[in-house]
Amino acid sequence: MKIEVLKNITSANDTIAARNKQVLDRHKVFALNCMSSPGAGKTSLILQTIDRLRSELKLAVIEGDVASKIDADKIDEQGIPVVQINTGAACSLEAQMITPSLDKLPLENIDLLFIENVGNLICPAEFALGEHKKVVISSIPEGDDKPTKYPLMFSEADVIVINKIDLLPHIDFDVASFRKAVEGLNPDVKIFEVSCKTGDGIDAWCSWVSTEAKKAAS
Amino acid sequence: MKIEVLKNITSANDTIAARNKQVLDRHKVFALNCMSSPGAGKTSLILQTIDRLRSELKLAVIEGDVASKIDADKIDEQGIPVVQINTGAACSLEAQMITPSLDKLPLENIDLLFIENVGNLICPAEFALGEHKKVVISSIPEGDDKPTKYPLMFSEADVIVINKIDLLPHIDFDVASFRKAVEGLNPDVKIFEVSCKTGDGIDAWCSWVSTEAKKAAS
Numbered sequence: 040m041k042i043e044v045l046k047n048i049t050s051a052n053d054t055i056a057a058r059n060k061q062v063l064d065r066h067k068v069f070a071l072n073c074m075s076s077p078g079a080g081k082t083s084l085i086l087q088t089i090d091r092l093r094s095e096l097k098l099a100v101i102e103g104d105v106a107s108k109i110d111a112d113k114i115d116e117q118g119i120p121v122v123q124i125n126t127g128a129a130c131s132l133e134a135q136m137i138t139p140s141l142d143k144l145p146l147e148n149i150d151l152l153f154i155e156n157v158g159n160l161i162c163p164a165e166f167a168l169g170e171h172k173k174v175v176i177s178s179i180p181e182g183d184d185k186p187t188k189y190p191l192m193f194s195e196a197d198v199i200v201i202n203k204i205d206l207l208p209h210i211d212f213d214v215a216s217f218r219k220a221v222e223g224l225n226p227d228v229k230i231f232e233v234s235c236k237t238g239d240g241i242d243a244w245c246s247w248v249s250t251e252a253k254k255a256a257s
Numbered sequence: 258m259k260i261e262v263l264k265n266i267t268s269a270n271d272t273i274a275a276r277n278k279q280v281l282d283r284h285k286v287f288a289l290n291c292m293s294s295p296g297a298g299k300t301s302l303i304l305q306t307i308d309r310l311r312s313e314l315k316l317a318v319i320e321g322d323v324a325s326k327i328d329a330d331k332i333d334e335q336g337i338p339v340v341q342i343n344t345g346a347a348c349s350l351e352a353q354m355i356t357p358s359l360d361k362l363p364l365e366n367i368d369l370l371f372i373e374n375v376g377n378l379i380c381p382a383e384f385a386l387g388e389h390k391k392v393v394i395s396s397i398p399e400g401d402d403k404p405t406k407y408p409l410m411f412s413e414a415d416v417i418v419i420n421k422i423d424l425l426p427h428i429d430f431d432v433a434s435f436r437k438a439v440e441g442l443n444p445d446v447k448i449f450e451v452s453c454k455t456g457d458g459i460d461a462w463c464s465w466v467s468t469e470a471k472k473a474a475s
Contacts, residue, residue: 077294077378077407078399105379107405128409130348130379158406159379160295161323161348180398180421181296187325188376189295191346203398209427 052166055134059141059169066146069252070154072132072170074192076185077158079178080202082110083235084244085153089117091245096150096252101140103132103157110155120144131162137169151252160185164192171255172197179203179212186220194224198231200244205234270384273352277359277387284364287470288372290350290388292410294403295376297396298420300328301453302462303371307335309463314368314470319358321350321375328373338362349380355387369470378403382410389473390415397421397430404438412442416449418462423452 063070073081082102089098099120102111111123122140124132137154144152154170156163175196177185180203186193193199199221201214214232221228229247233240281288291299300320307316317338320329329341340358342350355372362370372388374381393414395403398421404411411417417439419432432450439446447465451458 076296076376076399077403104406106408107402109402109405128383130377157379158294159348159377161375161377162380165346178398180396180424181294184325184327185295187327188322190324206398206424206427209424 049165052134055138056167056169059134059137060171062141062146063152063169063171066149067256068146068149068152069255070152070168070170071172071174071248072154072156072163072168073174073176074156074160074163074196075158075176076160076178076181079158079176079181080235081155081158081176082113084176084200084202084233085155086113086117087233087235087238087241088153088245088248089114089119091241092151092249093117093119095249097148098151098153099144099149101132101137101144101152101154103136103155105129105157120149126157130157130159131166132156132168133166134168150256151248160189160192164189164195172251174198174200176200176202177217179206179210183213183217183220186217186224190224193221193228196225196228198229198247201230201232202235204232204239205237267383270352273356274385274387277352277355278389280359280364281370281387281389284367285474286364286367286370287473288370288386288388289390289392289466290372290374290381290386291392291394292374292378292381292414293376293394294378294396294399297376297394297399298453299373299376299394300331302394302418302420302451303373304331304335305451305453305456305459306371306463306466307332307337309459310369310467311335311337313467315366316369316371317362317367319350319355319362319370319372321354321373323347323375338367344375348375348377349384350374350386351384352386368474369466378407378410382407382413390469392416392418394418394420395435397424397428401431401435401438404435404442408442411439411446414443414446416447416465419448419450420453422450422457423455
């Protein structure tokens with residue numbers, strides 16, 4: 040019965056997500072849904088991307104958190120339009136939370152929208168929001184077995200960003216084994232290796248984001 | 258409506274959890290519900306505890322994972338009784354999943370039962386399983402802002418284990434600020450700082466576990 044309820048919820052969610060996407064497309068806004076475990080580096084990746092791409096693209100952010108506005112404050116300090124959603128008990132953003140947030144953003148003046156989901160490697164994989172691509176951030180300290188343990192999230196990803204590669208000398212993490220597990224689930228996914236701390240790999244990631252955003256707008 | 262469904266589910270869950278606890282108490286089994294983000298070190302902490310306490314207590318483990326039996330295999334290699342629960346789409350263990358697992362364990366011959374929950378800092382805080390204490394493991398690379406962002410989990414904890422302290426030289430994590438945030442939510446919680454990699458702090462943690470298990474059995 041619980042699974043039936045979940046099915047009804049995700050089907051209603053998909054309808055609203057499709058409507059969100061129409062709104063974004065009408066305004067030529069390219070949207071990324073960023074998902075990860077707590078503390079894997081979603082906000083850090085967004086801040087690095089803002090820093091590199093703000094001269095060529097107009098950016099905005101929707102921040103999803105169970106509680107607090109810590110992350111939205113960090114985006115606001117950069118002078119980038121941001122909307123904070125606090126989900127309370129809910130373990131994921133859902134499409135119906137995104138709709139009113141889009142009304143609060145100057146869409147006609149945005150090229151690239153980051154939607155930072157709640158830190159959770161399970162539930163957000165079930166809920167489309169209207170995004171064009173799903174980005175999963177996986178960090179070195181979490182371990183290389185995460186694709187095997189959380190297969191839906193890694194199957195749903197269009198892009199996987201392996202963050203905190205600066206910690207590789209201090210942590211047992213087999214990059215080849217991680218990549219092999221991902222390829223078994225999702226052979227066509229694009230993978231970037233980055234450190235949001237040192238900036239390693241960020242250029243390649245930003246180049247992909249910029250190309251995709253311009254392709255979507257053309 | 259979704260919140261109403263959730264309330265009905267958690268209330269039914271509490272009834273089953275109370276029954277699980279009666280079964281555990283009847284057999285003088287002390288049970289810990291271990292919760293954390295993915296990759297924070299739940300299995301590593303359990304393995305370290307098995308290593309130190311197996312000569313004085315009879316241990317067993319229930320492993321909760323969305324998918325895979327990677328963790329159960331690690332426990333099994335130690336010759337410790339283990340039951341794997343794969344939750345599929347469900348983002349948390351629930352009391353009704355624990356009941357049949359208890360039937361599979363030699364309860365009359367167990368002093369200490371670890372229940373390793375699904376890696377998730379949100380949903381497991383909502384579901385009692387029948388445990389005597391809730392243990393939250395929080396790791397240095399996740400960042401010191403997690404209590405503020407996931408307040409329910411840190412409010413519900415009886416014990417918090419800060420893991421991966423060996424990484425402190427390489428990561429910006431303010432232990433005092435983390436402790437202050439926790440104390441604001443949960444002033445009486447017990448906090449241990451450990452490294453499951455180097456073994457630092459594990460003796461103090463095991464001493465607490467052993468004392469509590471013996472107190473419960475007496």
